Amino acid sequence: MNNSNFDPRQFRQALGAFTTGVTIVTTRGRDGQDYGMTANSFNSVSIDPPMVLWSLNKDSSSAQAFTGSEHFAVHILANDQEDLSNRFAKRGVDKFAGLSTTRGADGIPLLEGCSARFECRTTYQYEGGDHIILVGEVLAFDRFDSSPLVFHGGGYRRLLEPVVVQDHSVYGDNWLGFLLGRAYYQMQMPIRQQLKAMGMSDLDFELLGMLSFGEGKTLTELRRLFEFVGKDLTRQHLDVWVQKGLLTLETTNDEAARIYFTESGRQLTIEWLAFAKAAEMTAMESLDYEEAQQLKLLIGRVIQQTGETLPQHWRKENIWQDNNLWQQPG
Ligand SMILES: Cc1cc2nc3c(=O)[nH]c(=O)nc-3n(C[C@H](O)[C@H](O)[C@H](O)COP(=O)(O)O)c2cc1C
Numbered sequence: 001m002n003n004s005n006f007d008p009r010q011f012r013q014a015l016g017a018f019t020t021g022v023t024i025v026t027t028r029g030r031d032g033q034d035y036g037m038t039a040n041s042f043n044s045v046s047i048d049p050p051m052v053l054w055s056l057n058k059d060s061s062s063a064q065a066f067t068g069s070e071h072f073a074v075h076i077l078a079n080d081q082e083d084l085s086n087r088f089a090k091r092g093v094d095k096f097a098g099l100s101t102t103r104g105a106d107g108i109p110l111l112e113g114c115s116a117r118f119e120c121r122t123t124y125q126y127e128g129g130d131h132i133i134l135v136g137e138v139l140a141f142d143r144f145d146s147s148p149l150v151f152h153g154g155g156y157r158r159l160l161e162p163v164v165v166q167d168h169s170v171y172g173d174n175w176l177g178f179l180l181g182r183a184y185y186q187m188q189m190p191i192r193q194q195l196k197a198m199g200m201s202d203l204d205f206e207l208l209g210m211l212s213f214g215e216g217k218t219l220t221e222l223r224r225l226f227e228f229v230g231k232d233l234t235r236q237h238l239d240v241w242v243q244k245g246l247l248t249l250e251t252t253n254d255e256a257a258r259i260y261f262t263e264s265g266r267q268l269t270i271e272w273l274a275f276a277k278a279a280e281m282t283a284m285e286s287l288d289y290e291e292a293q294q295l296k297l298l299i300g301r302v303i304q305q306t307g308e309t310l311p312q313h314w315r316k317e318n319i320w321q322d323n324n325l326w327q328q329p330g
Helices: 008-015 063-068 082-088 176-197 202-212 219-228 235-243 263-283 289-309
Strands: 023-028 034-039 043-046 051-057 071-076 116-128 131-143 149-152 155-158 247-249 258-261
Touching: 023 051, 023 063, 023 082, 034 051, 034 082, 051 063, 051 116, 063 131, 071 131, 176 202, 176 263, 176 289, 202 219, 202 235, 202 263, 235 247, 258 263
Parallel strands: none
Antiparallel strands: 023 034, 023 071, 043 051, 051 131, 071 116, 116 131, 149 155, 247 258
């Protein structure tokens, strides 16, 4: 290890391997103005007496305000406060503009919406190279039930709550294929039960789904779509649907006959699609908006990685037609 002439950028990057939360430290200066800055150097020091510390860059424009003040407040930011963090990391802007604050000890400004908040009396200040280490005794604190913002490797991160999967499977729960499959089948379970109650099979489910993207497909086209999901659609199967009065064929005895919904077929499909949408929403209930977006994004990446062979006829432009269920003619 060489510590005499290493590159400060690399040193910073190495320090970035240490994952932290993000805080905003505020104070009221001797001039009566509010000051605040984003800091991730915060840490706990002592439980009894309760003490915390953080380090303040001597070059910061609010350095004098912090060293000259007898109190400061540390706000541990929640995962939706990235913008606030960026605002308080900028020099020369009115950081408190438009923010609603309350007042703590000595009039120090207290911010809202964070994960936890500590009001401190400055007890020690230590020289620390280009920083000053401020140690404070905690006079009061609040804790709120929100997930924290995380900082790692120079960027913001969010915590993913670990899940405890019950009923470990024989395949092992670390296999992505199994996890995706299990999630899919469990999500489909209530839909399947509903289909059963409506007198339909899995194949019916797929058939209606495929037709709902656009009617007027031929049996040959539908077969090709089915092949991709490893299933076989027979003419007899289709005929059952025609006999039930749910589908109609343009001509009766031709593979090239185009297949359409009857009015009652359309109604039934709309009904189960609404049901399927509701089941999806239930499945996503434990995720907040951002997590749901991330999940879709990550699955999207797996799809992209493995999707070289997606057949032409499965591509959106080829399967989605103007006459889909959501744009009824007339
Ligand atoms: C995630 C993050 C963590 C930071 N941690 C610290 C810190 O611990 N100490 C510090 O002095 N500056 C830290 N900074 C930089 C200050 O927030 C930044 O220099 C700010 O402009 C200081 O404001 P001022 O010059 O108005 O006082 C951090 C910035 C970010 C984005």
